[in-house]
Amino acid sequence: MKEPSIRTDHANDDKTISPDVLLAYEQKAQEMWKNEDPRDQYTYLISKLNCDYTLMEKVGIRDKNILNVGCSFPIDEVYFARKVSQWTGIDISAESLRVADYIIHKELHPDLAAKFNFKYADACELPFEDNIFDLSISMSTFDHLPSAYARQKAVDEMARTTKPGGHVIVTTPNWWCIPYALGIWKMTRDKTLHYGYVYLYNPIELRQAGVKAGLIPVNFASSIAPPKVWLPGYPFFIKYPAVVCFGLMRLFSYFGRRIGYAFVKPNN
Numbered sequence: 567m568k569e570p571s572i573r574t575d576h577a578n579d580d581k582t583i584s585p586d587v588l589l590a591y592e593q594k595a596q597e598m599w600k601n602e603d604p605r606d607q608y609t610y611l612i613s614k615l616n617c618d619y620t621l622m623e624k625v626g627i628r629d630k631n632i633l634n635v636g637c638s639f640p641i642d643e644v645y646f647a648r649k650v651s652q653w654t655g656i657d658i659s660a661e662s663l664r665v666a667d668y669i670i671h672k673e674l675h676p677d678l679a680a681k682f683n684f685k686y687a688d689a690c691e692l693p694f695e696d697n698i699f700d701l702s703i704s705m706s707t708f709d710h711l712p713s714a715y716a717r718q719k720a721v722d723e724m725a726r727t728t729k730p731g732g733h734v735i736v737t738t739p740n741w742w743c744i745p746y747a748l749g750i751w752k753m754t755r756d757k758t759l760h761y762g763y764v765y766l767y768n769p770i771e772l773r774q775a776g777v778k779a780g781l782i783p784v785n786f787a788s789s790i791a792p793p794k795v796w797l798p799g800y801p802f803f804i805k806y807p808a809v810v811c812f813g814l815m816r817l818f819s820y821f822g823r824r825i826g827y828a829f830v831k832p833n834n
Contacts, residue, residue, distance in 0.1 A: 583658050583689075583710050583711060583712070584711075584712045584762055584763035586761065586762020586763050587710040587762050587763050588658065588659055590761040590762060591638055591659045591661075591761070592659050592661045592662065594662075595638075595662040595664070599639050599665065599669075603639070604639050613789035613822075613823060613824040614641075614705070614824075616788065616790070616822075616824075617737050617787045617788055617789050617791075617822070617825065618642070618703075618705045618824075618826060620787045620791065621735045621787045621826050621827075621828040622646070622703065622735060622828075624785045624787075624828060625701065625733040625735070625828050625830075627646055627649050627650055627701060628649045628650070629649075629650070629651045630651055630700035631651055631652045631653075631654075631698070631700045632646075632650050632652065632653045632654070632699065632700065632701045632702070632703065633654050633694070633699040633701070633702040633703070633728075634654070634655040634656070634703050635656055635692075635702065635703070635707055635720065635724060636656070636657055636689065636704055636705070636706075636707030636710075637655030637656065637657050637663070637666050638659070638662050638666070639662075639665075639666065639669070640670055640682075642703070642705065643666070643670055643682055644669070644670070644673060644674065647670075647674055647679075647682075650681060651681065652681055652683070653681055653682050653683070654682075654683045654684075654685060654699075655682065655683070655684045656685050656686070656689070657684070657686070658686070658688055658689070660686055663685070666684055667682075667684045670682050689704070689707065689708070689711070689716075689720040689723060690711075690719040690720050690723060691723070692723040692724075692726070692727050694727045695727070696726055696727060697726075697728070697729045697730060699727055699729065699732060700729055700732045701728070701732055701733050701734075701735070702724040702725075702727060702728045702732070702735070703734075703735045703736075704724065704737070705826075706737060706738060706739065706824070707720075708720050708721070708736060708765075708767075709738045709739055709764050709765045709766065709767065710761070710763060710764065710765075711765070712765075717775065718775055718778060718779070721734070721736060721775045721776060721778070722779045724736070724779070725776075725781050725829075728831050729831065730833045730834075731830070731831065731833050732831050733784075733829060733831070734776065734781055734828070734829045734831065735826060735827070735828045736772060736775070736827060737826030738772060738824075738825060738826070739764065739766050739823060739824060739825075740766065740768060740769070740788070740820075740822060740823055740824060740825040741766035741767060741768045742768045742769065742820060742821050743821055743822060743823045746823045747766055750764055750766065767825070768825075769786065769820050769825055769827075772825060772827055773786075773827055776827055776829040780831070780832070781829035781830065781831055781832075782829060782830050782832060783827050784828050784830050785827065785828040786819070786825070786826070786827055787825070787826050787827075787828075788819035788820065788821075788822030788825050788826075789822040789823050789824040789825075790815060790818050790819045790822035791815070791819060791822075792816060
């Protein structure tokens with residue numbers, strides 16, 4: 567089956583986000599996200615917990631200086647506010663940045679809100695010096711960049727601005743989740759996709775993007791994840807079938823709707 571690379575007439579744009587996507591997020595921000603608060607979508611939150619936040623906790627976030635590429639609604643900022651040292655969120659939607667800053671100051675204690683800085687910037691040309699962030703993250707953002715050059719350049723920029731020994735985390739929707747991919751293909755064909763444009767990665771392609779940027783993959787996560795259960799105390803007729811079942815779930819994780827890799831930047 568040929569990979570359905572889902573594109574629009576913006577596919578030759580080397581850098582900026584698809585105009586359709588930008589317009590959609592600008593409109594959501596102008597409405598202050600009143601009609602679509604992501605925290606009300608429990609299936610979305612579960613996918614983030616299993617994928618995005620699992621990777622962040624595995625590499626560690628406490629007391630770190632973090633860059634978030636493509637912040638949009640500041641759900642991640644609110645969630646991790648008590649743990650991080652500093653957090654810089656960038657976006658190419660000025661309205662999204664304004665609203666993100668408003669929500670942070672509205673919902674967080676001033677001591678926590680002071681940790682956050684929001685900056686207008688292009689993911690392909692980050693306005694930061696080399697080697698300054700402990701951890702750089704991008705969650706379901708690069709799939710909205712309309713060319714292979716732009717997607718790779720964005721990962722390269724995250725790698726450049728991350729300290730040696732620091733981590734880069736990228737999560738995206740997954741082409742190997744065939745039902746989801748076919749649904750996206752149909753909505754794109756029918757022009758009913760609510761954000762206008764998406765490119766679906768697969769686990770191999772996402773891993774290669776980090777490697778091309780000079781990073782080393784250290785963890786994979788997916789919206790399909792086995793539960794964390796303490797098995798040594800269980801009898802063998804429960805423990806061993808559970809081990810097999812959890813192993814199969816880890817295999818099927820490569821077909822989850824949302825996937826991500828954590829990479830480490832080498833020290834040399």
